[in-house]
Amino acid sequence: MRWCRFDTGGSPRYGLVEGDIIREVAGDPFDGYDITGSVHNLEAVHLLVPVEPRTFYCVGLNYAKHIREAADRNGTVPNLPTQPDVGYRANNALIGHGADIVIPQDAKKVHYEGEVVAVIGKTTRKVSEAEALDHVLGFTIGNDVSERLWQKSDRTLWRAKNSDTFKPMGPWIDTEARLEDMYTTVRVNGEQTIRFKTDEMIFGVARFISVMSQYMTLWPGDVIWMGTDGTSPDLKPGDVVEIDITGIGTLKNQLVAEA
Amino acid sequence: MRWCRFDTGGSPRYGLVEGDIIREVAGDPFDGYDITGSVHNLEAVHLLVPVEPRTFYCVGLNYAKHIREAADRNGTVPNLPTQPDVGYRANNALIGHGADIVIPQDAKKVHYEGEVVAVIGKTTRKVSEAEALDHVLGFTIGNDVSERLWQKSDRTLWRAKNSDTFKPMGPWIDTEARLEDMYTTVRVNGEQTIRFKTDEMIFGVARFISVMSQYMTLWPGDVIWMGTDGTSPDLKPGDVVEIDITGIGTLKNQLVAEA
Numbered sequence: 001m002r003w004c005r006f007d008t009g010g011s012p013r014y015g016l017v018e019g020d021i022i023r024e025v026a027g028d029p030f031d032g033y034d035i036t037g038s039v040h041n042l043e044a045v046h047l048l049v050p051v052e053p054r055t056f057y058c059v060g061l062n063y064a065k066h067i068r069e070a071a072d073r074n075g076t077v078p079n080l081p082t083q084p085d086v087g088y089r090a091n092n093a094l095i096g097h098g099a100d101i102v103i104p105q106d107a108k109k110v111h112y113e114g115e116v117v118a119v120i121g122k123t124t125r126k127v128s129e130a131e132a133l134d135h136v137l138g139f140t141i142g143n144d145v146s147e148r149l150w151q152k153s154d155r156t157l158w159r160a161k162n163s164d165t166f167k168p169m170g171p172w173i174d175t176e177a178r179l180e181d182m183y184t185t186v187r188v189n190g191e192q193t194i195r196f197k198t199d200e201m202i203f204g205v206a207r208f209i210s211v212m213s214q215y216m217t218l219w220p221g222d223v224i225w226m227g228t229d230g231t232s233p234d235l236k237p238g239d240v241v242e243i244d245i246t247g248i249g250t251l252k253n254q255l256v257a258e259a
Numbered sequence: 260m261r262w263c264r265f266d267t268g269g270s271p272r273y274g275l276v277e278g279d280i281i282r283e284v285a286g287d288p289f290d291g292y293d294i295t296g297s298v299h300n301l302e303a304v305h306l307l308v309p310v311e312p313r314t315f316y317c318v319g320l321n322y323a324k325h326i327r328e329a330a331d332r333n334g335t336v337p338n339l340p341t342q343p344d345v346g347y348r349a350n351n352a353l354i355g356h357g358a359d360i361v362i363p364q365d366a367k368k369v370h371y372e373g374e375v376v377a378v379i380g381k382t383t384r385k386v387s388e389a390e391a392l393d394h395v396l397g398f399t400i401g402n403d404v405s406e407r408l409w410q411k412s413d414r415t416l417w418r419a420k421n422s423d424t425f426k427p428m429g430p431w432i433d434t435e436a437r438l439e440d441m442y443t444t445v446r447v448n449g450e451q452t453i454r455f456k457t458d459e460m461i462f463g464v465a466r467f468i469s470v471m472s473q474y475m476t477l478w479p480g481d482v483i484w485m486g487t488d489g490t491s492p493d494l495k496p497g498d499v500v501e502i503d504i505t506g507i508g509t510l511k512n513q514l515v516a517e518a
Contacts, residue, residue, distance in 0.1 A: 054351070055351050060415075088415075090347060090475070092478065092481075158346070158471070162475060164384075164474065215417075216349070216423050
């Protein structure tokens with residue numbers, strides 16, 4: 001099943017994507033739904049982020065190559081995490097598939113980060129690693145857009161990671177995609193810039209969910225962005241970034257300069 | 260005006276606190292409301308967090324004394340912020356006035372932090388410092404409960420600051436309280452442990468809102484926790500923490516051990 005959220009001029013609705021059509025539902029994938037008779041052409045609707053999370057988790061450092069390359073860039077020693085400490089991103093920054101990433105006027109070094117995103121499907125507290133994936137509704141794709149100079153100069157990641165439009169997520173949630181089959185491929189202006197095995201994480205999705213749930217309740221609709229591998233070229237206005245993950249689809253967004 | 264949010268067994272409702280009664284409203288303080296004929300006894304209702312923010316901002320380090328005392332405790336040099344870099348907390352951890360703070364079984368060094376909280380009232384983007392406070396609906400109180408050993412050992416603040424129940428907020432939003440008149444007083448089991456002038460921040464509310472809004476949209480209902488001064492004694496199950504801020508009221512919560 002592929003759950004999308006879309007806007008046809010009224011309030012946001014959920015729908016099921018089947019090929020090039022969307023079957024509109026009443027309700028949502030978390031609290032229950034009924035399929036309505038309304039069918040839309042996928043190309044004709046405006047896709048929104050597939051969910052607005054109550055809490056927006058992001059793992060940050062979770063692939064060894066990404067951490068080593070970032071350390072090389074900064075002239076520091078790679079600092080691989082020794083335990084799964086999750087971080088946060090901010091809802092103000094979310095945009096859907098197809099929306100523009102707006103580069104602030106004073107941003108100088110903007111990078112993409114292609115990430116698989118686990119979407120929590122049911123209330124989760126103190127689950128084992130073996131049970132954890134049963135609490136995931138499905139997977140979507142995130143682009144953890146980052147301004148690298150602010151990431152160095154600021155005490156927190158507020159504008160480096162959370163400026164408006166810096167968190168594209170979508171195009172939809174796929175409930176059948178399997179982590180072990182996934183490859184993440186990123187293209188800039190149609191040219192492949194990186195391809196990595198999505199599941200080769202330092203700490204996997206099940207481990208993170210189990211450890212997090214020992215201290216906190218994960219709620220339906222919460223999202224966990226799982227980190228990225230490798231590095232990005234410096235991006236500029238006009239560039240189009242596509243992140244493709246096997247079994248999910250492609251998240252595509254263009255960068256534009258702030259007016 | 261004092262806006263509270265409460266639960267009388269059905270769905271959460273907003274109300275206006277007048278002395279010891281609540282006038283129930285239809286709607287909310289952000290999108291508009293009508294006063295209904297329903298009146299409740301303040302003592303009889305279950306107060307909820309006055310708002311569930313879309314994004315939960317927290318300033319962290321914003322009082323010089325708190326930073327110097329923390330550095331002394333850790334044997335490090337105080338590192339005063341040189342620019343207003345905002346941080347984040349997580350909605351899973353929010354509880355209302357009167358609810359219990361549950362200390363996880365393996366938590367060892369739990370502290371309070373009494374903070375004034377600015378509640379955003381309208382959509383805010385690129386505002387000047389002079390305009391910023393016009394975008395604040397009012398103020399409430401937050402207790403930024405922290406586990407100090409996890410704060411040192413973990414790469415992020417996830418469980419140190421965001422374990423379930425670690426973020427009491429309330430009791431209500433006061434729309435007339437004035438920052439310049441406020442003192443924050445904390446009592447543990449009825450004994451005053453600290454009192455400080457709330458507005459003696461390194462960067463004030465207006466400055467933070469103006470700077471943040473250059474990069475991000477603040478939405479109605481977003482909250483900004485403004486940091487705390489001084490330090491806390493180590494807390495234990497059974498302790499009752501009251502945070503009193505002039506013109507707002509008192510946020511009171513008891514600590515209990517995890518079952």
